[in-house]
Amino acid sequence: MNVRRRLISGTAVAAATALGLATLSACSSDSAAAANTDKFDVVASFYPMAFLAEQIGGDHVNVTSLTEPGQEPHDLEISARQTAALQESDAVLYLKDLQPSVDDAVAQSEIKTKIDAASLTTLEKHGNEVGGHAAEHDDHENEELSGLDPHVWLDPVRYAQVAEGVGKAFEKADPDHAADYKTNTAALVKKLDALNTSFEDGLANTKTKVFVTTHAAFGYLAERYGLTEEAINGLDPESEPSAARVKELEKMARADGVTTVFYETLVSDKTAKTIASDANLRTDVLDPIEGITKKSRGTDYFSVQEANLEALKTALGTK
Numbered sequence: 001m002n003v004r005r006r007l008i009s010g011t012a013v014a015a016a017t018a019l020g021l022a023t024l025s026a027c028s029s030d031s032a033a034a035a036n037t038d039k040f041d042v043v044a045s046f047y048p049m050a051f052l053a054e055q056i057g058g059d060h061v062n063v064t065s066l067t068e069p070g071q072e073p074h075d076l077e078i079s080a081r082q083t084a085a086l087q088e089s090d091a092v093l094y095l096k097d098l099q100p101s102v103d104d105a106v107a108q109s110e111i112k113t114k115i116d117a118a119s120l121t122t123l124e125k126h127g128n129e130v131g132g133h134a135a136e137h138d139d140h141e142n143e144e145l146s147g148l149d150p151h152v153w154l155d156p157v158r159y160a161q162v163a164e165g166v167g168k169a170f171e172k173a174d175p176d177h178a179a180d181y182k183t184n185t186a187a188l189v190k191k192l193d194a195l196n197t198s199f200e201d202g203l204a205n206t207k208t209k210v211f212v213t214t215h216a217a218f219g220y221l222a223e224r225y226g227l228t229e230e231a232i233n234g235l236d237p238e239s240e241p242s243a244a245r246v247k248e249l250e251k252m253a254r255a256d257g258v259t260t261v262f263y264e265t266l267v268s269d270k271t272a273k274t275i276a277s278d279a280n281l282r283t284d285v286l287d288p289i290e291g292i293t294k295k296s297r298g299t300d301y302f303s304v305q306e307a308n309l310e311a312l313k314t315a316l317g318t319k
Contacts, residue, residue, distance in 0.1 A: 037062045040174045043086050045094035045102045046073040047291045048153040049117060051301050053093050055188045056167050060177040066102060070293045072266050073098065078105045086111060091173055093117065093166060098150040113173040120165030121158040123148040126219030126229075154288060155220035156199065156305070160192040195305055199225055202309050207317030212249060212281075213262040214272045217288035227316075232261075232271055250279040260315035262286035265295045284311050 039062040044050035046067035053063045066082055067073045078086075078101045086092060086105055091113035094102050106114055126149040152158040167185030171178035203225045211222075216231030230249060252258070260282045263272035269283065276283045285297060287304050297307035 040091065040170070040177070041089040043089045043092045045092075045099055046076070048159075048289060048301065049093045049095060052117075052159075052163055052166050052188075056163065056170055056181055056184045058180060058184050060174065060180060061170075067099075067291065069291050070266065071291065073290045077101045083109070091115060091169070095150055095152075097148065113169060115166060115169045117152070117162045117166070118148075118150065121152050121161040123150065123152065124220070124223075125149065126216065126223075149216075149219050151217045151288065152220055153301075154218055154305075155224045156192045156196040157224060158220060160189045160196075163188050163192065191302065195302060196224075198306070199309055202313050202318070203227065203316065205318065206313070208257040208259075209316065210252070210256040210258055211260070211262060211286075211312065211315055212253060212258055212275075213264075213286050214269075215264050215267065215288060217264075217290075218286065227312075230258075232275065246275055246278075249275060253279050253281060257317075258315075259317070260284050260311075262311070262315070264288050264290075265293060266291060282315075284315060286311055 040057060040060055041062045042053045042057065042064075044053050044063055044065045046065060047069075050063050050065040053061060057063065064085075066078065066086075067076050076099050083105050086109050089111060092106055092109070092111050093115045094106055095117040096103055097118060125147070152162065163185055167181050170181040174181070199221075209226060210228045210230060211218075212230045212232065214232045216229065218229045221227070222229040230252060232245070232249060258281065261272045261276040261279075262284055263269040263286075265285060265287055272283050275281070286308055287296060287298075289301055289304050289308075292299065292304070296304055298304035
């Protein structure tokens with residue numbers, strides 16, 4: 001089977017010359033001062049990183065996010081004032097290779113504590129295989145698959161590994177509150193372990209193991225639970241599938257008993273609905289949890305993941 005992947009498209013890096021204090025959009029809808037508070041000031045690149053910082057830091061941290069709620073994180077470009085605020089903060093938590101403009105800003109900043117979530121777990125190439133299904137690609141497609149899949153937070157086990165690394169980084173950077181960071185990290189990891197068990201149990205016996213999604217974000221999740229992700233687009237959610245790929249997906253859906261084409265909340269569902277209509281399939285949401293909005297089926301990482309599990313169980317058919 002063919003799971004088509006693309007490298008995340010590069011974004012232009014905004015010039016950053018402003019100095020001094022600035023404000024960033026917090027991961028909630030409120031705006032908060034990004035730096036120079038009486039707390040441990042953490043700038044997070046986007047929601048999954050901000051959620052970790054909040055859960056681990058608790059009352060001791062002031063967390064702000066570079067990516068506003070509802071903004072597609074792949075497309076983020078850092079503003080001059082955001083770069084200035086980054087310089088004034090105590091720590092930055094980001095996921096390298098997901099947002100090129102963030103990578104560039106972090107590399108150029110003099111911030112003391114730089115935490116790259118990608119370095120705290122193992123990343124893989126997802127394209128030729130997801131869930132054990134091999135694919136054939138032409139030379140051009142193979143060139144597109146040279147990058148590592150950054151979507152580690154959708155696998156609760158890898159996300160827990162990242163959480164443990166973040167906790168240790170916080171302990172080192174802010175030793176006065178190390179005991180609380182350690183306690184909070186342990187509690188978060190325990191919840192992630194329970195979520196992993198829920199996915200294992202919920203997806204153990206299904207009528208099909210194949211699901212179709214518009215955004216190739218679920219490779220780690222598929223691999224963890226013995227599923228096969230067939231992605232309409234690649235790692236870049238805005239990329240357009242070829243006519244041959246669409247025809248291939250429709251044929252595969254009939255052969256593998258696929259019932260549903262999944263789309264996500266932050267990107268148009270037009271492609272999903274077109275393919276679903278042509279192939280006589282349903283559409284539903286499978287959320288990559290890159291941001292929480294009013295459209296999200298939940299208010300935080302855990303509630304959205306639980307909604308994702310229910311959507312998968314329905315689409316795959318629990319026996």
